[in-house]
Amino acid sequence: MKAETVEEFISELQKKAERGELLYIGQDLKRLDDLEKVLGSPVYTNDLLPRNALYARLVLSKYPHALIKGISISKALNYPGVRYVLTYKDVPGLNESSTIIPDRPLFAFDKVRSTGDIVAAVIAEKPTRAKEATELVEVDYEQLPAVFDPLEAMKPDAPKIHENGNIIKHVKVRKGDIEKGFQEADYIIENTFRTQHQDAVALETETAFAVPKDDKVLIIGSMQTPHHVQAAVAKVLGWPIDRVEVIQAVTGGAFGPKSDETPYDVASIAALGALKTGRPVLMSMTREESMKAHTKRHPAIITHKTGVKSNGKLTASKVQIVLDGGAYASLGVLVIVRATFHANGPYDIPNVWNDGYKVYTNNTYTGSFRGFGAPQAIFAAEAQMDEIARKLNIDPLDLRLINMLRPGSRTSTGQLMDESCGLPECVEAVVNASDYRNKRKQYESQNGTVRRGIGIALLHHGNALGPEGNDYAYIHLTVERSGKIHLGTGLTEYGTGAISGLAQIAASVLGVPLDYFVIDRPNTLVHHETGPTVASRVTAIGGNAARDAALKLKQKILPVASKMLECNVDDVVLVDGYAFCKGKEGRNVAWEEIVKEAYDANIELSTLGYYIAPECKWDPETGLGSPYNQYTFGAAIAEVEVDMETGQYRVLNYYVAFDVGKAINPQRVRGQILGGTVQGLGYAMMEELVHKNGYVVNPNLKDYYIPTSLDIPENIQTFIIEKAGSIGPYGAKIVAEPPIVLPAPAVRNALLNAVGSGVNSLPITSEKVLNAIKSSRK
Amino acid sequence: MEQAVFNLSQIEVFQPASLKEALKILNDNRDAEIIANATDLWPRIMNGEVKPKKLVDISGLRSELSYVKREKGVIRIGALTTISELSEHQFVSEKRYRAFNDAIKLFGSPQIRNRATVGGNICAASSSEDLIPVFLAYDAKVKLASVDGERIVSLDKFVVGKRELSKRHNEMMTEVFFEEPDDGYSSVFYKIGRRNTLIINLVNLAVVGKVQDKRVVDIRIAANRVKGKIPERARKTEEFLKGRTLDEETIADAQRVFGEELSLSDDFRASAEYRKQVLKVLLKRGLNVLGV
Incomplete structure (x- = not known):
């Protein structure tokens, strides 16, 4: 507080006290972990490696599908510097590294199913030695017929990748009477859309090291969910979980793949290596290893058949989504659920028939990645909307206004939208900011080599886990005698700043400035198992647990302050690190004094906050019901400029609005919107991990392109809409994932506006745009 | 089965202090590769694409x-x-x-x-x-x-x-x-890729020439993959253009000659057909730059 006099100080306190529990909610408070990153302090896994560590390197499968007839490690083992070579034979527990369906061995043993499969790991004194010796591991393969196209893989006579056929999961939505819906339609529009493998390209690849400690093992690594890694390693070792201690180091980006199975691989290999050699072992993937062996975003083949009346009202939507799952199920069995539930876009359609399939192929496997099935589903749904508008010859915005979700309408699964549906406000914000109507008119008659276009895309995004699991969180608050407050949780920070947001909520409840808080490193032997750090759920779910822990702590603090201030407990107010008594503002005590008093009185200043979201109910046969407790809504408008002779284009302007319920920290909300937008522009314009006959063609950053600062629009405008949701703290909804979804359909639709023909597959390369230009001239 | 093992730690590195010394080392070591500031060779060594036994580091020269x-x-x-x-x-x-x-x-x-x-x-x-x-x-x-x-x-x-x-x-x-060409010459270079920087070109094209009163006095055109897998001169297109008047018809004809001269191929970045179309467009633009 910057008060000059005691009077000013008291008046400031009073003003802030009026905000009550919302003291710091909606404020752009700084992150608690930014300084160490700016200073480049050694905080990441590989920085913390003990001096005497050994290094592991992977032997990946040579073929996309083959039987393993034998593995000989003797030559590799005799290579200078090599200390051990791990194969399936070294696994004392279960040779398994999987999240939901136990279909993926840690080390391939009977066969390999993709070129990302791990066959062995060489452990040596130096990483170069380990790398060199991987070439000496002799694997005798017998190649099997392979299948790379998921549509081919669905056929009954396709090569079987696992015992039980190639369809891993089938998700359905059946609403109304689809045939009746098509009969009522004046037009029926059918299109097929395709999307590509996208790599998350976290700055830090998957990495972990293990240190043997008597009959235990300590693992330090880069990951989203340490408790899941702990359970996975314990399973591989055949140990009870309490002998495995996992600490999440500062994590250099995650985006989903670090909640999937690859962190299990690196931790398990490091742990096995450490136990076999008695020394610390680092398993840190190279970029190439990571791009081959970790989960990518699923390529999708999505067909839409939509019935629409000539007045623009949608009558029926039938969608089939086929996800290329690659060789293993991963968290992808949940990705297909989200994709199928969001397949029709944010529209009120009376008759819906969706089929979502996740299918095995011999490509490298796919799984969790920011957006979790929504980027594919919404790209197709929103491209289809523009194709419908074109057929009806009405403006794509008007088609959306006629059909979009608003309070009182129902989603594809029949869920009723209440006042928390802020989609109309999102649309209004971007339409006004972009001058959409005028631009659309202006771009109607263009000729010349350079042309412009403007396009819109909308979304809804079911919040947090919903059908993906029990949505709960634990937060520990412990106050030191000095007054510092430790926030401990199994939820993890990996770049979003969300954990600082938890402290911000607790600080607001307790009336203590944010810098009193210390965030403890997540440690599986210290913190409760608290579900995965996924689905953008830290603020919406964890925030409630942080609030609960803070309220419980406040109940311990208030009586102490009450005694010190000789004030009725109900009149004690906590603001900015001080307690004072309503009506007797002149007297106050500092947080530190209260804490010291509590310590002296033997009051335990430690609380455990807990929250579990209401159960989501829906019918697994029809999908009908409420699979999510609340929804985030968003709208984006992109404006592009196209070179009509080469198909090259750039995005000039991007306007994006999200209804986030309540922005706990608006600056960080904008940060998530901007970051997601840029990653989404990469998905839209250039990113593609190319597979050819099961081999990754471009597993490096020379040939896999992510956007640079020169590739993104200079003008990105963000708008925050706040329509309080039913479960998040103070009405907060999730925000980390949805922003990645909108650029692809918005850019695609803007290009359609510019050139007169749409590109139906991602990424939208200049070659595809040129082909669209040619087809529109025909 | 792969037997040969490449050992990074066993590369012999020479660091000559003068050109004379470097040339002597090269003369004495048939199998030595020259390395300067390592932006090309080192990533290829690390990827295992090349496995030199000896390197002559000339960055000191x-x-x-x-x-x-x-x-x-x-x-x-x-x-x-x-x-x-x-x-x-x-x-x-x-x-x-x-x-x-x-x-x-x-x-x-x-x-x-x-x-x-x-x-x-x-x-x-x-x-x-x-x-x-x-x-x-x-x-x-x-x-x-x-x-x-x-x-x-x-x-x-x-x-x-x-x-x-x-x-x-x-x-x-x-x-x-x-x-040096005389200062009546103009030139231009184009490069197109999937993003705006840090790219390997899908196509590139350099045009240097002299156009006087719309007449092509001299022209040199070079691009990637004219015939082989390296940048080369498009000699036929140059010959076609020399002495002609740069009008729309000539440019269209030059594009056709150029298209026929090119022998491009597909890869995961783009198709040969797309590369050819874009190169023809860039040729037109290049000729227009010269004509101004």
Whole structure:
């Protein structure tokens, strides 16, 4: 507080006290972990490696599908510097590294199913030695017929990748009477859309090291969910979980793949290596290893058949989504659920028939990645909307206004939208900011080599886990005698700043400035198992647990302050690190004094906050019901400029609005919107991990392109809409994932506006745009 | 079964202090590879694409081999001149050398431009080296030095295939040079890729020429993959254009000749057909730049 006099100080306190529990909610408070990153302090896994560590390197499968007839490690083992070579034979527990369906061995043993499969790991004194010796591991393969196209893989006579056929999961939505819906339609529009493998390209690849400690093992690594890694390693070792201690180091980006199975691989290999050699072992993937062996975003083949009346009202939507799952199920069995539930876009359609399939192929496997099935589903749904508008010859915005979700309408699964549906406000914000109507008119008659276009895309995004699991969180608050407050949780920070947001909520409840808080490193032997750090759920779910822990702590603090201030407990107010008594503002005590008093009185200043979201109910046969407790809504408008002779284009302007319920920290909300937008522009314009006959063609950053600062629009405008949701703290909804979804359909639709023909597959390369230009001239 | 093991720690590295010493080392070690600032070779070594046993690190020879000289109508560029140093020389700002300016702007990143050398870019001899077509379009020659003395080879006889140089094992490229075209010349360079920087080109094209009163007095066109897998001159298109009046019809015909001359191929970045279409468009644009 910057008060000059005691009077000013008291008046400031009073003003802030009026905000009550919302003291710091909606404020752009700084992150608690930014300084160490700016200073480049050694905080990441590989920085913390003990001096005497050994290094592991992977032997990946040579073929996309083959039987393993034998593995000989003797030559590799005799290579200078090599200390051990791990194969399936070294696994004392279960040779398994999987999240939901136990279909993926840690080390391939009977066969390999993709070129990302791990066959062995060489452990040596130096990483170069380990790398060199991987070439000496002799694997005798017998190649099997392979299948790379998921549509081919669905056929009954396709090569079987696992015992039980190639369809891993089938998700359905059946609403109304689809045939009746098509009969009522004046037009029926059918299109097929395709999307590509996208790599998350976290700055830090998957990495972990293990240190043997008597009959235990300590693992330090880069990951989203340490408790899941702990359970996975314990399973591989055949140990009870309490002998495995996992600490999440500062994590250099995650985006989903670090909640999937690859962190299990690196931790398990490091742990096995450490136990076999008695020394610390680092398993840190190279970029190439990571791009081959970790989960990518699923390529999708999505067909839409939509019935629409000539007045623009949608009558029926039938969608089939086929996800290329690659060789293993991963968290992808949940990705297909989200994709199928969001397949029709944010529209009120009376008759819906969706089929979502996740299918095995011999490509490298796919799984969790920011957006979790929504980027594919919404790209197709929103491209289809523009194709419908074109057929009806009405403006794509008007088609959306006629059909979009608003309070009182129902989603594809029949869920009723209440006042928390802020989609109309999102649309209004971007339409006004972009001058959409005028631009659309202006771009109607263009000729010349350079042309412009403007396009819109909308979304809804079911919040947090919903059908993906029990949505709960634990937060520990412990106050030191000095007054510092430790926030401990199994939820993890990996770049979003969300954990600082938890402290911000607790600080607001307790009336203590944010810098009193210390965030403890997540440690599986210290913190409760608290579900995965996924689905953008830290603020919406964890925030409630942080609030609960803070309220419980406040109940311990208030009586102490009450005694010190000789004030009725109900009149004690906590603001900015001080307690004072309503009506007797002149007297106050500092947080530190209260804490010291509590310590002296033997009051335990430690609380455990807990929250579990209401159960989501829906019918697994029809999908009908409420699979999510609340929804985030968003709208984006992109404006592009196209070179009509080469198909090259750039995005000039991007306007994006999200209804986030309540922005706990608006600056960080904008940060998530901007970051997601840029990653989404990469998905839209250039990113593609190319597979050819099961081999990754471009597993490096020379040939896999992510956007640079020169590739993104200079003008990105963000708008925050706040329509309080039913479960998040103070009405907060999730925000980390949805922003990645909108650029692809918005850019695609803007290009359609510019050139007169749409590109139906991602990424939208200049070659595809040129082909669209040619087809529109025909 | 793969048996050969490449051992990084067993690379023998020579660090000569003078050109004379470097040439002696090259003469004595048939299997030695030259490495300058390592922007091309080192990633390839780390990826296991090449497995040299001996390296001659010439980065210490900057005092002898880093220079841009402009004398007697000839521009001479030392092999160890970095791209940043080249960009700072006054000559690249002239209209007749705009192709250099264009290529440098699209060359890697600032960090790469500070390290990568002109000689390294030429000797890497691949389709991703954007300076090769530019130098080809200026009819550049290279100077090769060895213990036996020096000789001059024209660039198109020096870079003969993908990763393939026509030189003896004991020779080192020390300089690239070309005669200055008169200031009636114009030039332009285009490069197109999937993003705006840090890319391997889908196509590139350098055009240098002189057009007077709409008539093509001289023209040189170089692009990636005209015939083989390296940048080459499009001689047929040049011959077609020389002496003609640059009008729409001539340009359209030149595009057709150019299209027929090109032998492009598909890869995961783009199809041959797309590359050809774009190159034809760029040729038209290049000719229009010259015609202005």
